[in-house]
Amino acid sequence: MLSRPIIEARAIHKSFGPLKVLDGVDLVVAERELVFIIGPSGSGKSTLLRCLNRLEEPTSGHIVGDGIDVLARRTDINALRRRIGMVFQSFNLYPHMTALGNVAFALRRVVGLRRRDAEERARSALALVGLADKADAYPAQLSGGQQQRVAIARAVALEPRVMLFDEPTSALDPELVGSVLRVMRQLREGGMTMVVVSHEMEFARAAADRVLFMDGGRVIEQGPLDCLFGAPKSDRLRAFLRSLERH
Amino acid sequence: MELFVSSFLNVEVVWAARALLLQGFANTMLLIAIAVPLGLAGGLLLALLSLTPVRIARLLLAVWVDLFRALPPLVLLVFVYEGLPFAGLELGPLGSVAVAFLLNSSAYYAEILRAGIDSVPRGQWEAARSSGLSALDTLGWVVLPQAVRNVLPDLVSNTLEVVKLTSIASVVAMPELLYQARQAQSVTYNASPLVAAALIYLLLLWPLVRLLSRLEHRLPSRM
Amino acid sequence: MSGWELFLFSFLNLRVMAEYLPSIAAGFLLTVQLAALIIASGLALALLLAVLRSLGSLVLSFAIVLFVDLFRAIPPLVLIVLLYFGLPNLGFTPSGFVCTWVVLALVLAAFAEEIVWAGILSVPKGQWEAARSTGLSFFTTLRCVVLPQALRLAIAPLTNRTIAITKGTALGSVVAVSEILAQASAGVSFSSNPSPLTLGALAYLVLFGPMVLLARRIERRFAWRH
Ligand SMILES: Nc1ncnc2c1ncn2[C@@H]1O[C@H](COP(=O)(O)OP(=O)(O)OP(=O)(O)O)[C@@H](O)[C@H]1O
Ligand SMILES: [Mg+2]
Numbered sequence A: 001m002l003s004r005p006i007i008e009a010r011a012i013h014k015s016f017g018p019l020k021v022l023d024g025v026d027l028v029v030a031e032r033e034l035v036f037i038i039g040p041s042g043s044g045k046s047t048l049l050r051c052l053n054r055l056e057e058p059t060s061g062h063i064v065g066d067g068i069d070v071l072a073r074r075t076d077i078n079a080l081r082r083r084i085g086m087v088f089q090s091f092n093l094y095p096h097m098t099a100l101g102n103v104a105f106a107l108r109r110v111v112g113l114r115r116r117d118a119e120e121r122a123r124s125a126l127a128l129v130g131l132a133d134k135a136d137a138y139p140a141q142l143s144g145g146q147q148q149r150v151a152i153a154r155a156v157a158l159e160p161r162v163m164l165f166d167e168p169t170s171a172l173d174p175e176l177v178g179s180v181l182r183v184m185r186q187l188r189e190g191g192m193t194m195v196v197v198s199h200e201m202e203f204a205r206a207a208a209d210r211v212l213f214m215d216g217g218r219v220i221e222q223g224p225l226d227c228l229f230g231a232p233k234s235d236r237l238r239a240f241l242r243s244l245e246r247h
Numbered sequence B: 001m002e003l004f005v006s007s008f009l010n011v012e013v014v015w016a017a018r019a020l021l022l023q024g025f026a027n028t029m030l031l032i033a034i035a036v037p038l039g040l041a042g043g044l045l046l047a048l049l050s051l052t053p054v055r056i057a058r059l060l061l062a063v064w065v066d067l068f069r070a071l072p073p074l075v076l077l078v079f080v081y082e083g084l085p086f087a088g089l090e091l092g093p094l095g096s097v098a099v100a101f102l103l104n105s106s107a108y109y110a111e112i113l114r115a116g117i118d119s120v121p122r123g124q125w126e127a128a129r130s131s132g133l134s135a136l137d138t139l140g141w142v143v144l145p146q147a148v149r150n151v152l153p154d155l156v157s158n159t160l161e162v163v164k165l166t167s168i169a170s171v172v173a174m175p176e177l178l179y180q181a182r183q184a185q186s187v188t189y190n191a192s193p194l195v196a197a198a199l200i201y202l203l204l205l206w207p208l209v210r211l212l213s214r215l216e217h218r219l220p221s222r223m
Numbered sequence C: 001m002s003g004w005e006l007f008l009f010s011f012l013n014l015r016v017m018a019e020y021l022p023s024i025a026a027g028f029l030l031t032v033q034l035a036a037l038i039i040a041s042g043l044a045l046a047l048l049l050a051v052l053r054s055l056g057s058l059v060l061s062f063a064i065v066l067f068v069d070l071f072r073a074i075p076p077l078v079l080i081v082l083l084y085f086g087l088p089n090l091g092f093t094p095s096g097f098v099c100t101w102v103v104l105a106l107v108l109a110a111f112a113e114e115i116v117w118a119g120i121l122s123v124p125k126g127q128w129e130a131a132r133s134t135g136l137s138f139f140t141t142l143r144c145v146v147l148p149q150a151l152r153l154a155i156a157p158l159t160n161r162t163i164a165i166t167k168g169t170a171l172g173s174v175v176a177v178s179e180i181l182a183q184a185s186a187g188v189s190f191s192s193n194p195s196p197l198t199l200g201a202l203a204y205l206v207l208f209g210p211m212v213l214l215a216r217r218i219e220r221r222f223a224w225r226h
Helices: A045-052 A077-082 A099-111 A115-128 A144-156 A174-189 A201-207 A225-230 A235-245 B002-008 B011-016 B018-049 B055-070 B073-087 B092-118 B122-130 B135-150 B152-172 B177-188 B192-217 C003-011 C014-054 C058-073 C076-090 C096-122 C125-133 C138-175 C180-191 C195-221
Strands: A005-016 A019-030 A034-038 A060-065 A084-087 A162-166 A193-197 A210-215 A218-223
Touching: A005 A045, A005 A193, A019 A045, A019 A193, A019 A218, A034 A045, A034 A201, A045 A060, A045 A162, A045 A193, A077 A084, A077 A099, A077 C125, A084 A144, A084 C125, A099 A115, A099 A144, A099 C138, A115 A144, A144 A174, A144 C125, A174 A193, A174 A201, A210 A225, A210 A235, A218 A225, A218 A235, B002 B192, B002 C076, B011 B018, B011 B177, B011 B192, B018 B055, B018 B092, B018 B152, B018 B177, B018 B192, B055 B092, B055 C138, B055 C195, B073 B092, B073 B152, B073 C003, B073 C138, B073 C180, B073 C195, B092 B135, B092 B152, B122 B135, B135 B152, B152 B177, B152 B192, B152 C076, B152 C138, B177 B192, B177 C076, B192 C058, B192 C076, B192 C096, C003 C195, C014 C058, C014 C096, C014 C138, C014 C180, C014 C195, C058 C096, C076 C096, C076 C138, C096 C138, C125 C138, C138 C180, C138 C195, C180 C195
Parallel strands: A034 A193, A034 A210, A084 A162, A162 A193
Antiparallel strands: A005 A019, A005 A060, A210 A218
């Protein structure tokens, strides 16, 4: 443990009707840590991330995020979500707003900044992801990589304590992946706490403190990348690693 | 509450008026059987005309369609029923309804069918023609089935409107459902026959409305 | 008289038209007022219902669907006649104007709610999630993120439907509303000449023609999807 935890999720269970998707997952993320989650399709990675900011309501379990009980009824979920940034596989930019509008919107509506202050902060967030010159472009005018960087800027501008990434590069053409990973590296170097679901092993090798392998709604193994990949303990991880090599 | 029941949901009054209502219902069905096929046929004809490469034909069709989109059908019907006799053309209630509905609903059907035909890729024409099918066979067996499927919700929705619209025939003394219900109401001073007419329409058309809502909400979600 | 002259005398009789121009103009003004009331209240109610439906309460959604189905299935003229001739039995005597307004506004609300709702449904779930995950509230997300996209998709069918239903103002003539058709019809029986009807039809074209053209433009403009 590097320092005190920012996220502490205990015994998370989640079912969709009869389908058990999360079956008692524990996830503790320390400040400034980058946790990398891998696992086969349908193993519950996205669902776990989405439980952390309550986009999905866990069936049972406890989650403390930045010292606040995430699942408590009286928790102001909107105030909390602002502290937990999320980046989606499909970008989800608002198509009717410019890049600047996308980033500034929550700054005005949630943080309550005045227009000028919000836009100023939005501009510096866009500059951070290397898109200062695209502030006035609409999402449809941007490449996938640029859209995803705007989406990152939208989350970063709120100055979250932790950022969740759900396969941020899997919808991108290979030549655009690098630009997004560079921004993520840069965030990491800036000390951002991150939980990343991804198949970008190069990135994991370079940036992850810890890798979590999930299958069937459970965390099967976890540890530093080299330990996990060098000496997989479970058959499932071995099978998964073989399937990765085949690509 | 009792007053409401006795003047709106009075079973005895409705029962006494059953012959009128039944006859009205039969006439409404007759109107539907005339208006829907007539509108569809007229609409198909107009849609096919608009396929001609002649620019002016397309334009004229657009003007024609817009004309009837702007003109209330009741105005059209009254014009045919009250106006044309002055030119020596006495069509009577049924004839007037037929003409007015032909003009009005064919314009809507034409617009829908044209959009449907436009939605079928050109490759379909070319593939069918190059396999030796005649133009008519291509249209009838290849293009129209796809066109209709692509605009099915709009076709169903327009048909629903045409069916409901037959109620305006009551204005020109055509003894259809609404007209007969109103007759019964004015004799008995009781609104129950009108409620009965509304319920009959509801029973007749609810399945269609449900179907439509299914079709409409099947919109694929898009980004 | 030749056929052509007879036609002109009957349907484009300028003397008769001039005589009935004032009453048809009065009918025109009344129709404009009625149409404006129907559109404003019908669309406002539709939006309200669509928002209520998006709350996801089963009871509420069921009630809204019931309302929508009812007003989609029953012909507006039947409802207008029912209100106008039926309500006096309960001691209310609403004017034909009010009956026509209320019925057509409700019918428009029913149809428009369905269109707006379909638009809301077609906005990808990711838009909701992205907005909510930045801390935006449900209503802010609905109002500023989802509705603008939903309405963009809805605007073409919405204008078409609004025109089709608002044209129903002519139904008011059946319940003694002195709108265009009623005035024109009265003119025909007074003058024994159908030219007032021509004038009435023209008045309707003047009123709804521009709306139809606008709808065409909107259709073209919003035909593409983002
Ligand atoms: N809203 C939902 N309703 C029903 N089932 C769901 C829902 N969301 C996810 N699931 C199911 O839960 C399981 C886990 O889904 P999840 O998206 O968490 O997997 P994942 O590990 O992220 O997979 P992938 O790598 O394909 O993204 C899957 O079987 C999925 O079908
Ligand atoms: Mg996933």
